[in-house]
Amino acid sequence: MGRADHLIISSDQAQPFNYAVGLHGSKFFQELKENRRIVGIKCPKCGKVYVPPRKVCGGCFCENTEFVEVGPQGTIGTYTIVRYAFIDPETGKQKPVPYGYGFIRFDGADTLFQHFVELSDARPIRIGARVAPVFAEEMKGTIRDILYFRVID
Ligand SMILES: [Zn+2]
Numbered sequence: 077m078g079r080a081d082h083l084i085i086s087s088d089q090a091q092p093f094n095y096a097v098g099l100h101g102s103k104f105f106q107e108l109k110e111n112r113r114i115v116g117i118k119c120p121k122c123g124k125v126y127v128p129p130r131k132v133c134g135g136c137f138c139e140n141t142e143f144v145e146v147g148p149q150g151t152i153g154t155y156t157i158v159r160y161a162f163i164d165p166e167t168g169k170q171k172p173v174p175y176g177y178g179f180i181r182f183d184g185a186d187t188l189f190q191h192f193v194e195l196s197d198a199r200p201i202r203i204g205a206r207v208a209p210v211f212a213e214e215m216k217g218t219i220r221d222i223l224y225f226r227v228i229d
Pocket of ligand 1: 120123133136
C-alpha cells in the first residue's frame with residue numbers, strides 16, 4: 077500500500093449568515109444591549125432560574141414565563157485555561173492563548189453561563205471566585221456585548 081500525499085487546501089471566504097434566536101434569546105439580547113442587564117427566566121413550579129432564559133424547565137417540563145433580572149455579578153462554578161492555539165471561527169485568525177473560560181453562576185441564577193474570563197496574576201481565576209462582566213463600548217445585541225468576566229475578589 078502506497079503512502080498517500082497530504083493535500084492542503086487554503087481559502088479565504090466570508091460566510092455571513094443569520095439565525096433566529098427565538099423569543100427567549102431575543103429578550104436576553106435586547107436587555108443586554110439596551111439596558112446592560114442580564115435576564116434569566118424562572119420556573120413557576122420549582123423556582124429554578126435559567127440563564128440564558130429557556131422556554132421549558134428541564135426538571136418539571138413546565139413552561140417558564142417569568143423573566144427575572146440576575147447578576148450582573150456572579151461566582152465561578154468551574155473553569156478551564158485554554159492554552160492550545162486554534163483558529164477562532166469568529167475571526168478566522170489564531171486565537172491568542174492562554175485565556176480563561178468560565179462557567180459562571182450569576183447571582184440569583186441556578187444554571188452556569190459560559191464565557192471568557194480575564195487571566196490576572198493579581199486576582200487569579202478559581203472555583204468560587206466572584207466575577208463581574210466587562211461590557212463592550214458599543215452594544216450590538218450579541219454575546220460579544222460581554223467582552224469577558226473579570227475576577228473581582
Ligand atoms: Zn421547574
